[in-house]
Amino acid sequence: MSITLSVIKADVGGYVGHSESHPDVLVKADECLTKAKGDGLLVDYHVTKCGDDLQLIMTHHEGEESEKIHKLAWDTFVDCTKVAKTLKLHGAGQDLLADAFSGNVKGMGPGVAEMEFEERAAETIIIFMADKTSAGAWNMPLYKIFADPFNTIGLVIAENMHAGFSFEVHDVKEHRKITFNAPDEIYDLLVFIGAPSRFVVKAVYHRETKEIAAVSSTQRLALIAERYVGKDDPVCIVRSQGEFPAVGEVLEPFTAPIFVEGWMRGSHYGPLMPVSIADSTPTRFDGPPRVVAIGFQLSGSKLVGPRDMFADKSFDHSREQANEMADIMRRHGPFEPHRLPLEEMEYTTMPQVMRKLEGRFIDLD
Ligand code: F6R
Ligand code: MG
Ligand code: MG
Numbered sequence: 001m002s003i004t005l006s007v008i009k010a011d012v013g014g015y016v017g018h019s020e021s022h023p024d025v026l027v028k029a030d031e032c033l034t035k036a037k038g039d040g041l042l043v044d045y046h047v048t049k050c051g052d053d054l055q056l057i058m059t060h061h062e063g064e065e066s067e068k069i070h071k072l073a074w075d076t077f078v079d080c081t082k083v084a085k086t087l088k089l090h091g092a093g094q095d096l097l098a099d100a101f102s103g104n105v106k107g108m109g110p111g112v113a114e115m116e117f118e119e120r121a122a123e124t125i126i127i128f129m130a131d132k133t134s135a136g137a138w139n140m141p142l143y144k145i146f147a148d149p150f151n152t153i154g155l156v157i158a159e160n161m162h163a164g165f166s167f168e169v170h171d172v173k174e175h176r177k178i179t180f181n182a183p184d185e186i187y188d189l190l191v192f193i194g195a196p197s198r199f200v201v202k203a204v205y206h207r208e209t210k211e212i213a214a215v216s217s218t219q220r221l222a223l224i225a226e227r228y229v230g231k232d233d234p235v236c237i238v239r240s241q242g243e244f245p246a247v248g249e250v251l252e253p254f255t256a257p258i259f260v261e262g263w264m265r266g267s268h269y270g271p272l273m274p275v276s277i278a279d280s281t282p283t284r285f286d287g288p289p290r291v292v293a294i295g296f297q298l299s300g301s302k303l304v305g306p307r308d309m310f311a312d313k314s315f316d317h318s319r320e321q322a323n324e325m326a327d328i329m330r331r332h333g334p335f336e337p338h339r340l341p342l343e344e345m346e347y348t349t350m351p352q353v354m355r356k357l358e359g360r361f362i363d364l365d
Helices: 023-038 067-086 135-147 186-193 221-225 247-255 313-330 350-360
Strands: 002-010 044-050 053-060 111-118 123-131 165-171 176-181 199-206 212-216 235-240 259-262 268-271 290-299 302-308
Touching: 002 067, 002 123, 002 235, 023 044, 023 053, 023 067, 044 123, 044 290, 044 302, 053 067, 053 123, 053 302, 111 212, 111 235, 123 135, 123 247, 135 165, 135 186, 135 199, 135 212, 135 235, 135 247, 135 259, 165 186, 176 186, 186 199, 235 247, 247 290, 247 313, 268 313
Parallel strands: none
Antiparallel strands: 002 053, 002 111, 044 053, 123 235, 123 290, 165 176, 165 199, 199 212, 212 235, 259 268, 290 302
């Protein structure tokens, strides 16, 4: 029997400011999902957080985009928002952009990554979650994991991976998609995914078995709301081991922190720092952006785990590097390349300020 793994997330209120989730909110989410498990809708679940984002990790037999599962997530976020409002948490309900649920949480604010598959004899899963950054943040890591032999030696020396992977890329501004095969088409692929604010890797597939290997949330809040409402803070599910890259190959890209957009007011480039769940508390200039990774083995659709993968000491040096990169960027204050280029600032609060000054411009001759 196939199983569906759904990760649905939302920022329903921050504690303190946008730096962390309040434990009472997580307790409420746990209550909601315990009930759904008792009712038989969920096979299993795990509630966690990344910074100010509440993460619902669920296994079930309802398939992708199930109205029942999406409604469960929406109702859970609504109940958690009530707790957030009682505690007067900051930005309570900030990602719930619609007044009422209408069939699917996509387009309503929450981020969604879901995959349906047959559980293998041993099914290793890594779930990445980020805070203070946007949906394209997984582009480079996914490229390295599934297409770069300098990262994933299995692409070269493991017979069951040698045929490569295909990448489904979404153009989030024009609302269209295209698929590229790696390694044959990596130059074409990079033309697009090298611009992560517009082209986002949605899914990766094994080229021989056609099995789903990875899926990410591609919801861009600013494009949904047509105004600045906080960052997307995306999630990504990756299957690992056997015909997929090993756990160490899946985690390796994060040892070299890269600059991603987000950080303070969603308007700055900053290093993506790999941290443990406990350390996903972006406080310095509301950042720097964080990524956490939790690992599970699945057993009969049950989540065995989690293991907090970036708690490992071998990521200490990456964190130090990320802090150094943060210092260098902060030196620029309100100047580019710390501040996002003007085109991207259109999706922040900047246009309001620009409008106010519009009348003061005098034409040069
Ligand atoms: C970035 C983020 C924060 C806020 C900032 C202002 O994703 O959430 O940096 O943009 O703290 O927040 P408000 O406008 O809620 O006071
Ligand atoms: Mg927030
Ligand atoms: Mg957040």
